[in-house]
Structure formats: C-alpha cells, structure tokens
Amino acid sequence: MSARQTIPGPTVKRLTLYLREAERRLAAGESQVSSRELGRSLGLGDTQIRKDLSHVGQFGQAGVGYRLHSLVEQLRGILGKDRIWRTAVVGAGRLGQAIMSYGPFAREGFEICAVFDAAPDMVGKEVGGHRIRPMEDLEMLVREREILLGIVAVPREAAQQVADRLIEAGVLGLLNFAPTRLDVGDRASVASVDLSSRLERLAFQVSLGLKGSIDAED
Amino acid sequence: MSARQTIPGPTVKRLTLYLREAERRLAAGESQVSSRELGRSLGLGDTQIRKDLSHVGQFGQAGVGYRLHSLVEQLRGILGKDRIWRTAVVGAGRLGQAIMSYGPFAREGFEICAVFDAAPDMVGKEVGGHRIRPMEDLEMLVREREILLGIVAVPREAAQQVADRLIEAGVLGLLNFAPTRLDVGDRASVASVDLSSRLERLAFQVSLGLKGSIDAED
DNA sequence: CGTTGTGAAATGATTCACAGCT
DNA sequence: AGCTGTGAATCATTTCACAACG
Numbered sequence: 460m461s462a463r464q465t466i467p468g469p470t471v472k473r474l475t476l477y478l479r480e481a482e483r484r485l486a487a488g489e490s491q492v493s494s495r496e497l498g499r500s501l502g503l504g505d506t507q508i509r510k511d512l513s514h515v516g517q518f519g520q521a522g523v524g525y526r527l528h529s530l531v532e533q534l535r536g537i538l539g540k541d542r543i544w545r546t547a548v549v550g551a552g553r554l555g556q557a558i559m560s561y562g563p564f565a566r567e568g569f570e571i572c573a574v575f576d577a578a579p580d581m582v583g584k585e586v587g588g589h590r591i592r593p594m595e596d597l598e599m600l601v602r603e604r605e606i607l608l609g610i611v612a613v614p615r616e617a618a619q620q621v622a623d624r625l626i627e628a629g630v631l632g633l634l635n636f637a638p639t640r641l642d643v644g645d646r647a648s649v650a651s652v653d654l655s656s657r658l659e660r661l662a663f664q665v666s667l668g669l670k671g672s673i674d675a676e677d
Numbered sequence: 678m679s680a681r682q683t684i685p686g687p688t689v690k691r692l693t694l695y696l697r698e699a700e701r702r703l704a705a706g707e708s709q710v711s712s713r714e715l716g717r718s719l720g721l722g723d724t725q726i727r728k729d730l731s732h733v734g735q736f737g738q739a740g741v742g743y744r745l746h747s748l749v750e751q752l753r754g755i756l757g758k759d760r761i762w763r764t765a766v767v768g769a770g771r772l773g774q775a776i777m778s779y780g781p782f783a784r785e786g787f788e789i790c791a792v793f794d795a796a797p798d799m800v801g802k803e804v805g806g807h808r809i810r811p812m813e814d815l816e817m818l819v820r821e822r823e824i825l826l827g828i829v830a831v832p833r834e835a836a837q838q839v840a841d842r843l844i845e846a847g848v849l850g851l852l853n854f855a856p857t858r859l860d861v862g863d864r865a866s867v868a869s870v871d872l873s874s875r876l877e878r879l880a881f882q883v884s885l886g887l888k889g890s891i892d893a894e895d
Numbered sequence: 896c897g898t899t900g901t902g903a904a905a906t907g908a909t910t911c912a913c914a915g916c917t
Numbered sequence: 918a919g920c921t922g923t924g925a926a927t928c929a930t931t932t933c934a935c936a937a938c939g
Contacts, residue, residue, distance in 0.1 A: 467930065471881055475874040479856065493898065502858050505898090506932060513900055521899045521938040538877055539884030553775035560771050563856060563873045569880075607883065608876075632883040634876055638697065638781060640720050650879040652870060655781045656693040658826075658852055659756055661868040662787075663689055665825065665850040666757030685908065711920065723920090724910060731922055739916040739921045 470511045471538075476501055477508065478534040485527040493524035544569045545605055547630070549621050550612035551576035551584075551591045554636055558610055560587035572604045577617070601628035608632045615639045622649075688729045689756075694719055695726065696752040703745040711742035762787045763823055765848070767839050768830035769794035769802075769809045772854055776828055778805035790822045795835070819846035828852045829859070840867075 466474075480500050484492055494505040494512075501508075512519065515537050519525045535541045546569050548559050558564070559571050574589045575597050576582060582593045592600060600606070609625035611618055611633055618637035625633065626647045635641050635651045643649055684692075698718050702710055712723040712730075719726075730737065733755050737743045753759045764787050766777050776782070777789050792807045793815050794800060800811045810818060818824070827843035829836055829851055836855035843851065844865045853859050853869045861867055 469930070471878055472874065475871075475877045475881075478877075479873070495898085500858075502860075504932075507930095509899060510901080510931080517900065519899055522897055523939075524898065537881075539880045540877065542884075544880050553771070553778050557771035557775035558872075561872060564876065567873055567877065569876055608879065632879045634879055640718075642720070648879060648882040650875050650882070652872065652875055653693075654776075654779060654870065655697070655785055656690060657868050657870055658782065658787055659693045659696075659758065659785065660689055661826065661850045661852055661866060662757045662762050663693075663755075664866040664868070666760075687908070713920085722910075724912095725908095727921060728909075728923080735922065737921055740919050741917075742920065 464514075466514050470514055473501075473503065473507070473511050474515070474534060474538060477511070478531065478538060478540070481525075481527050481530045481534065485531055489527060491524045491526050492530075494519075496524070540568050542568065544608050545572045546570060546608040546610060547573045547575065547597075547601055547604075547606045547625070548589075548610045548612060549575045549594075549597070549625065550614075550617075550636075551578075551581050551586060552612065555610075555612035556586050558612060558636075559589055569608070572606050573600045575600075577613070597624055598628040601625065601630060606630060608634065610634045610636070611641070612636045622647075682732075684732050688732055691719075691721065691725070691729050692733065692752060692756060695729070696749065696756060696758070699743075699745050699748045699752065703749055707745060709742045709744050710748075712737075714742070758786050760786065762826050763790045764788060764826040764828060765791045765793065765815075765819055765822075765824045765843070766807075766828045766830060767793045767812075767815070767843065768832075768835075768854075769796075769799050769804060770830065773828075773830035774804050776830055776854075777807055787826070790824050791818045793818075795831070815842055816846040819843065819848060824848060826850045826852065828854070830854045833857045840865075 477497065480497060481492065494508040497508050498505045516533060518529050518533055548555050548571055551574055555574070555576070559574055564571070571589060574586070574591050575594050576591050577594050581591050584591050607630060609630040611621050613621050615637045618635065618639055619641060622633055622641045622643060626643060630647060632648045633641060633643065635649055636654070638653055638655050641649050695715065698715060699710065712726040715726050716723045734751060736747050736751055766773050766789055769792055773792070773794070777792055782789070789807060792804070792809050793812050794809050795812050799809050802809050825848060827848040827850070829839050831839050833855045836853065836857055837859060840851055840859045840861060844861060848865060850866045851859060851861065851868070853867055854872070856871055856873050859867050
C-alpha cells in the first residue's frame with residue numbers, strides 16, 4: 460500500500476483515543492464529527508487531532524468533518540484492531556485475575572488463550588472461564604495456540620525470566636506489569652504499566668500543589 | 678528553600694525510577710552509584726540521568742557518583758514519599774481488589790483507608806483486610822479519615838460521577854482506571870492508567886513489525 | 896461560511912561536548 | 918583518571934496561521 464512512515468509515539472497513543480471515541484459516537488448513532496468536537500470530548504486541541512490524523516492518511520471532508528464509519532474503519536486497520544490477538548497471561552494473582560476478567564480486553568480483540576501460574580495451589584483452578592496451567596506448560600501451549608502477546612503479571616523477581624520464556628516460545632509483544640525493566644533485545648516489543656510509578660507521580664503533582672488536570676499519559 | 682521551577686513530566690517519571698533503583702541498591706548494601714551505572718540498570722543514557730537530577734538540585738560528587746543514602750533521601754522528599762498518602766479505592770471489582778491488595782502500594786507510603794462499592798452484595802465483605810463500604814458513606818468517610826487520594830476503579834459510565842464526589846469530599850488527586858477522560862477542572866490532579874489503550878499500542882507496535890524494546894511510558 | 900490539511904514557527908526534550916571538581 | 922553539571926546543538930512535538938475545499 461502506502462510507504463509506511465513512522466508515526467510519533469504520542470500520536471499513536473491519541474489515535475487509540477480517537478478510535479474509542481469515534482466508536483462510541485458511531486454506536487450512539489452519530490455519523491460525522493469535526494476535529495473540534497472530538498477535541499472537546501477528549502480534552503485536546505483541534506489542530507492536534509488533524510495533525511495526528513494526517514499522519515495516517517487523509518480522510519475527512521473540508522467543511523464537514525470526518526465520517527465516523529470511515530474513520531473507525533481506517534483507524535482499526537492502522538492500529539491492528541482488525542484481527543484477533545491471541546494472548547497469554549502469566550501470573551494469576553489478583554492482578555492477573557483482574558486482567559483476565561477485564562471486560563474491555565475481550566471486547567477489543569484480545570483473546571486470552573492461556574493463563575499460567577507458578578503456585579501449585581493455583582494450578583488447575585478456573586478463573587473467569589480460564590483454567591490455570593502450570594509454568595511447565597508455557598512453551599508448549601504458547602506454540603500450540605499460536606499466541607502472539609504475553610501479559611506479565613508476576614513479581615519483579617520472576618519477570619525477566621518469564622519474559623525470556625515467552626519470547627523464546629514465539630511471543631512478539633509483552634505487556635509488563637512488574638515494576639522493573641524487561642530486557643528483550645530486539646526480539647519483541649514491550650509496553651509497561653508501572654502502577655507504583657503512576658501513583659507516585661500523582662502524589663508528586665498533588666504535593667506540588669499543582670492542581671489542574673495535568674493528566675499525562677498512561 | 679529554592680524557588681520551585683517546574684520539572685518536565687518525562688523527568689518526573691524517570692525520577693521515580695531512579696528512586697526505586699537507588700533504594701534497591703541501598704538495600705543491597707551498595708553506597709554509591711554513577712549515572713552510567715544507574716543508566717545501565719534502567720536502560721537510559723548517563724547524560725539523561727544527570728540532566729534529570731540537575732532539575733532537582735545538585736548532589737553527586739564529581740569523580741565518584743551519587744551517594745545512595747543522600748540520593749534516596751533527596752528524591753523521597755522531592756517526590757513526596759516522605760509522608761503517608763491516605764487513599765480511597767472506589768470500585769471493588771477484580772481491578773479494585775487487585776489494587777487494594779497490591780503489595781508495592783502499601784510499602785511505598787500509600788495507605789488504603791477506605792474502599793467503596795455500589796453493589797449491595799459486595800458491601801460489608803472484607804477483601805485484603807478492608808471492609809467494603811456502601812457508596813452512601815463516601816463523602817463522610819473521605820472527610821472523616823482525611824483521605825487525599827482516590828483510586829477510580831469503576832466502569833466508564835460511573836467514573837465521572839465518582840470523581841466529582843471524591844473531589845467534592847476533599848480528595849486532591851485521582852488515579853483513574855476507567856477508559857475515559859475525567860473532567861476535574863482545576864480542583865484536583867488526575868493520573869490515568871488506560872489498560873486498553875496500552876495494549877492496543879503494543880499490538881500496533883507488533884503489527885508494525887517494529888520489534889525492539891520501544892518501551893514507552895506507562 | 897465552516898472545516899480540513901499542512902508548511903512554518905514555537906516550544907519542549909534529549910543528546911552532545913566539555914569545563915571543572917575530586 | 919573518573920565523574921558531575923550544564924550551555925549549546927539537535928531532535929521531536931505541538932501550535933500557529935492560512936490556503937484550499939465543499
């Protein structure tokens with residue numbers, strides 16, 4: 460198709476928000492939206508939105524706005540949401556359990572195909588419709604079920620080893636909840652959710668007396 | 678003391694990582710660390726680290742590095758970790774439960790002082806040592822227990838209303854897990870953890886074939 | 896008109912290069 | 918020698934300003 464130029468990280472983050480809001484409006488029966496309206500909903504400027512969308516093509520009609528149907532379709536394709544992502548969860552503690560039963564994931568094309576835990580008394584149990592497997596089966600099941608994404612919800616000490624095993628078994632992307640950096644070389648992509656850091660930064664903002672929705676990232 | 682200049686957001690994020698790593702090394706019996714060593718552990722350049730630390734003061738001895746004891750003490754003060762943050766959790770679903778029993782929080786100075794849920798069959802139950810309270814008690818308990826931070830772990834539809842009530846009751850910072858923007862005006866600070874967006878961005882990276890640990894944020 | 900798409904300008908963050916300290 | 922702290926340079930992102938379009 461078109462020669463792929465790299466899309467800035469911050470833009471990709473916002474594209475996911477545009478898609479979500481566009482889907483919401485489409486479901487609500489709307490058929491088009493202007494960059495200004497979108498911005499109002501998301502707390503962003505209209506210029507930002509147009510610039511972001513211009514990175515991935517030009518749909519949008521001058522004088523009118525963006526047709527939601529087309530916008531949703533385009534964004535889904537660009538963000539890789541037009542396919543099912545077969546996903547494994549490693550670590551079935553409270554966090555792992557929350558993730559495997561987190562409604563939005565299933566609805567958004569992420570299918571949990573296997574769950575692993577190291578604790579013998581967790582293995583065999585069923586949570587949210589998923590039977591928990593022993594760590595020994597990780598490589599076999601990941602390969603067998605052609606799993607592409609891995610969610611790491613184990614303690615810090617175990618995280619790197621789990622990452623290595625997932626990648627060795629063929630996983631291409633890791634979502635890391637452990638409060639540590641995962642070294643994966645160039646064998647996979649990593650996204651991290653660092654809950655402690657997030658809460659600490661919130662506390663910093665508050666202690667600064669810097670009120671105001673200085674929301675940032677996630 | 679010194680006139681407070683604003684610290685860049687990305688820098689604040691990394692300061693939390695420096696503190697964590699410094700504490701880990703201190704606990705391991707080390708007494709000093711150079712910016713290069715720190716960088717190796719965290720996957721960052723040494724210049725980045727020195728520049729970041731220069732935003733908050735100048736400790737560090739030329740030719741030697743940073744004394745861990747002093748570094749930890751300074752960073753704890755700057756980040757507001759030298760106090761206890763009284764925190765409420767709203768929403769005792771799986772995510773809320775995971776959060777209220779997430780070990781690191783308690784160890785890092787965030788004390789969960791109240792948990793609320795709207796479901797009558799959850800109210801009164803005890804999870805991780807916390808009795809779940811009805812939403813009706815929110816304002817009273819937040820005020821009574823002088824709670825400063827609120828964790829919003831409710832469905833999207835309820836999130837804004839919960840935020841409004843928490844703020845009205847005196848909360849100054851919100852950690853939002855709902856996949857929506859919270860409008861808080863200038864009455865509070867908000868930090869968001871958008872799990873769906875995070876996973877979608879990971880999928881995007883993978884589908885781009887852009888392997889390589891293009892880790893980003895959290 | 897209202898709205899998009901986009902060069903150009905402005906702002907923000909990172910990296911370089913090195914003076915200066917121990 | 919090894920290392921910090923920082924001005925200057927580079928690189929990235931956002932915002933401005935406006936031409937073109939329906």
